[in-house]
Amino acid sequence: MAEVQDRRELILSTAAEMVARKGLRATTVRAIADAVGVFSGSLYHHFPSKDAIVDEVLTRYLDAIRARYALVLASHKEPAECLRDLVVSSLEIAEEQPHATAIYQNEAQYLREMPGFHGIQSAAADIQQTWLGVIEAGVADGSFRDDIPSWVFYRLIRDAVWLSIRWHRPDGPYSTRQLADDVTALFLHGFAAPARHAPVSVRTRVGLA
Amino acid sequence: MAEVQDRRELILSTAAEMVARKGLRATTVRAIADAVGVFSGSLYHHFPSKDAIVDEVLTRYLDAIRARYALVLASHKEPAECLRDLVVSSLEIAEEQPHATAIYQNEAQYLREMPGFHGIQSAAADIQQTWLGVIEAGVADGSFRDDIPSWVFYRLIRDAVWLSIRWHRPDGPYSTRQLADDVTALFLHGFAAPARHAPVSVRTRVGLA
DNA sequence: GTCTATACATCGATAGAC
DNA sequence: GTCTATCGATGTATAGAC
Numbered sequence: 001m002a003e004v005q006d007r008r009e010l011i012l013s014t015a016a017e018m019v020a021r022k023g024l025r026a027t028t029v030r031a032i033a034d035a036v037g038v039f040s041g042s043l044y045h046h047f048p049s050k051d052a053i054v055d056e057v058l059t060r061y062l063d064a065i066r067a068r069y070a071l072v073l074a075s076h077k078e079p080a081e082c083l084r085d086l087v088v089s090s091l092e093i094a095e096e097q098p099h100a101t102a103i104y105q106n107e108a109q110y111l112r113e114m115p116g117f118h119g120i121q122s123a124a125a126d127i128q129q130t131w132l133g134v135i136e137a138g139v140a141d142g143s144f145r146d147d148i149p150s151w152v153f154y155r156l157i158r159d160a161v162w163l164s165i166r167w168h169r170p171d172g173p174y175s176t177r178q179l180a181d182d183v184t185a186l187f188l189h190g191f192a193a194p195a196r197h198a199p200v201s202v203r204t205r206v207g208l209a
Numbered sequence: 210m211a212e213v214q215d216r217r218e219l220i221l222s223t224a225a226e227m228v229a230r231k232g233l234r235a236t237t238v239r240a241i242a243d244a245v246g247v248f249s250g251s252l253y254h255h256f257p258s259k260d261a262i263v264d265e266v267l268t269r270y271l272d273a274i275r276a277r278y279a280l281v282l283a284s285h286k287e288p289a290e291c292l293r294d295l296v297v298s299s300l301e302i303a304e305e306q307p308h309a310t311a312i313y314q315n316e317a318q319y320l321r322e323m324p325g326f327h328g329i330q331s332a333a334a335d336i337q338q339t340w341l342g343v344i345e346a347g348v349a350d351g352s353f354r355d356d357i358p359s360w361v362f363y364r365l366i367r368d369a370v371w372l373s374i375r376w377h378r379p380d381g382p383y384s385t386r387q388l389a390d391d392v393t394a395l396f397l398h399g400f401a402a403p404a405r406h407a408p409v410s411v412r413t414r415v416g417l418a
Numbered sequence: 419g420t421c422t423a424t425a426c427a428t429c430g431a432t433a434g435a436c
Numbered sequence: 437g438t439c440t441a442t443c444g445a446t447g448t449a450t451a452g453a454c
Binding site for chain 1: 230231232234235289315317318319322351352353354355356357358361362364365366368369372373375376383388391392394395396397398399400401402403
Binding site for chain 2: 423
């Protein structure tokens, strides 16, 4: 029984890795089966179709995001703190599930056209609403500026955060925590050097390549 | 003779639109031919392969970017001005060539694995170096902060700018010029509201509102 | 320069033996 | 639960008539 589940999980993780690396349509069921170590027909004992495999990978992924975002909102911190926590949570999930993150970011347009991925749409709406709620709360209480539309800020920070999966290596010298700090600092305070009359604390950094 | 070129151009633009919308592997040569109004075999009189069509679309696209970036560098403005000009130039190119922009952003991983797209790699390196040169000049002269790595800032603003192709509609009420202004303001000065008297740390905990 | 016709490979998915 | 064998559809690309 445990072995059955293991085989199922192995199919899921193997498919996720290959689809993330080569793309959904470029990954064949035969290639997945070969990597798992079975014949292609055997996959259909565990899943009804190729799309069903990817659907389960993404559904689990989006559920994990929603669960962690719910914890952020439950903390009831002020908007700037919540925003930082959303960045941290997102980057941690991207580190834990890099393949699912890459698939979701790369195949978004393909998923929209495919039937059977409707459960994904509502999850995506929830996730967007979490970000927008925090951002708009900050605009409302005066901690965020109101001359840049909230939805524009959301889309800019969203792409910057999630697409970091394309270049960031969590196991390298530039840690996920460091990236989260820099993203938060950048999007809240900007890249322009602070004015000289204001005292600035320069934090020490780890060595970088 | 002019008609020949027109037919070739029609194939290029039609293929670009379809590949941008449905993805490279999801777009078949038969579908491109149908949209153009010819039979699939006829495409091979103008191009040696399907990949060659996409390669020409992307090569022209990257050449256009390099040409416009060269003008920005030639102005010899200060780093902050140059950075803004790079943002404006990039968004204008994305508006002029939305299909090529989408293809380049969406199919990057696929292009890396395919042979015959080597000319694209060097162009990409040039473009990256243009951004990094401007950013590092700003760090060197003190106008940009030095506690966030230049390459991190580059990748964050790059993704935010180019991936706006996924959501921004240049013909809508939120213009390309407006987006360029907001992106520049956000990445230089941040989304936090300007402090009224004394700068406040983000980490300052305040009671529930 | 376009069309007709088709070669040839590979795709997702299925049926039935074991 | 896996394998063997294969179906039917679809993919890129080609050959030769017009």
